[in-house]
Amino acid sequence: MKKTTVFLSMLLLLALAISPITAQxxxxxxxxxxxxxxxxxxxxxxxxxxxxxxxxxxxxxxxxxxxxxxxxxxxxxxxxxxxxxxxxxxxxxxxxxxxxxxxxxxxxxxxxxxxxxxxxxxxxxxxxxxxxxxxxxxxxxxxxxxxxxxxxxxxHGHLYYINLDLWEQAGMLDENGMPIIPTNVDDWRAAAQTFYDATGVPFFEFPAGGTDMSRDWMALVYQQGGTIQDDAGNPTVNTPEGLAALELILSVYDGVMSSETGATDRVEAFANNLTGSTREGTWQVNNIDAQAASPDIPLERFYVTSFPQFFDQPATWSSxxxxxxxxxxxxxxxxxxxxxxxxxxxxxxxxxxxxxxxxxxxxxxxxxxxxxxxxxxxxxxxxxxxxxPMPRLNWVTAFEDIMNEEIQSAVLGDKSAEQALADAQSRFDDFAAFGQ
The missing domain is CATH 3.40.190.10 (Periplasmic binding protein-like II)
Structure with missing residues (x-):
């Protein structure tokens, strides 16, 4: 009996010894x-x-x-x-x-x-x-x-997707078959008109009604050498660069650069050759590539690069x-x-x-x-x-919600660009003061 007790005790000790490894x-x-x-x-x-x-x-x-x-x-x-x-x-x-x-x-x-x-x-x-x-x-x-x-x-972030067949139709590929992408506002407007005249579809489809444009707006601010924070780290959106970025966004819905209303589903418009290009995320590359490979989808060839440059230097939103x-x-x-x-x-x-x-x-x-x-x-x-990269500050968590709402209000004509930015700045100031 004593030997049995000792043996069982040893088994128990062994089980306890190995349990942190086998049962963790x-x-x-x-x-x-x-x-x-x-x-x-x-x-x-x-x-x-x-x-x-x-x-x-x-x-x-x-x-x-x-x-x-x-x-x-x-x-x-x-x-x-x-x-x-x-x-x-x-x-x-x-x-x-x-x-x-x-x-x-x-x-x-x-x-x-x-x-x-x-x-x-x-x-x-x-x-x-x-x-x-x-x-x-x-x-x-x-x-x-x-x-x-x-x-x-x-x-991850925004990329620029280009329909190579439509750009070729508009004479906008170089001798190597690469797209000739504008790099300033005047050239963008001229290219949009050339493209529209040749194809009959908008050049660069933007989101419907200015929805979810905060990231594009931010990229355009940084392309001008601007920023969305001051030296103390406080939010600053009501700036000359911010106004120029918003005014550019308001101007694209002209039926030539973008359709007058924008597209609710830009990927669908792009895949069906209803636009020459669009802005979408890195997360859409594989999806669009699969659509281009499908015999049932009009899109055949596309090129994708970083978010396009409109102002002095390249910059794109990221996360x-x-x-x-x-x-x-x-x-x-x-x-x-x-x-x-x-x-x-x-x-x-x-x-x-x-x-x-x-x-x-x-x-x-x-x-x-x-x-x-x-x-x-x-x-x-x-x-x-x-x-x-976005600033490393707590108020940034409210950036997209506030800017999306104010940009859309300007695109829909509910506010002027100046009023939208002034209201956005006021909301950010309140959030920075009380919301952190």
Missing amino acids: EPIEFMRFFGECEDEYSDIADLSDPSNFAGECSIIQIMTNAYNAENPDNAVTTTVVDWPGYTELNTRLAAGDAPDVMILHGIRIPNYASRGLLTPLDPYLEQYGIDINDFTDTARSYVSYEDQLYGIPLDV THAMIVPLGLNPDPERIDRVMKFLSWMNEHNSAWAYTGHVPVNKSFLESADFEAIPHRGEYANFSTEAV
Whole structure:
């Protein structure tokens, strides 16, 4: 009996010794991008791009591949609605934050300023993450007060899509078959008239009724050497550059540059040869490429480059998806070790994410032949150097809502351009004073 008791005690001690390894909870990875776990649950091969069908599929396959290689440090996925911060706020309030979450970079200051995120600088070298390999824009987006609070997944933003067949019809391709893209307002107007006369369709389709134009407006401000913040970091939108940008937006709905009402679905208009070009996101490259390959779609050949230049210098709006760690300033050492192993692996395999259409964050891959080999990616390599990061300030979270409303009110004729910007400035001042 005594021997049996000793033997059972030894088994119990052995079980307790190994239980932290075999029974530890998986790392929780909270993300948006949609539900597709069931559809892609059996795919873990990152070497076959034919498996990739957009953001959801790629992030899920990356997670599957990680788990296949790291069964002792598994990750489980929690899917939330875009953009995810409502769910994050709820979890933080309940003291039940996920280990890792996908968050847009503009929201990092809001959480980092309250001590809710884990600074990652102390761990980077140990886990083989080279911060100097990040592009400047990517690094800026995950930084707050000189500390890194996330591992960037991409830089994304607006691109300019050109229908090569229609541009050729208008005589707007050079001897190498490349589009001759204007770079100032006067040349844009002349090109629009030439194009319209030759094709009968608008040159550059803009969003219907001025909806969602805050990002375009911001790009146009920076193209003039302007900014949306003053030296103290306060929002400043009612400026000469801001007015010139808004007046340009108001002028495009003339039936020649853009249709008089704009397009509710610009991708559909572009795919059906109803416009010579349009502005859309990096996230549409694969979709438009698939439509161009379809025999049922009029579009056949297209070229895509960074958001076009209208003023003195190129500039385009940008954003980022970043992997943050909402475990606070003093995370459990074992937990952060497991989290950093996952983040290190994701950064090492970031090249797979380039198949979303978004721009890679690692310069070593961005400058590689492998990146150039992905369809159309070399065409908009200029995006990386022209992308303007949003200011790293809390009021920026209100930027798009306020500017979208005021720009649309001007486009629809409810306000003058001057009044729209004055009202926007007043709203930003109130938000900056009381909303942070």
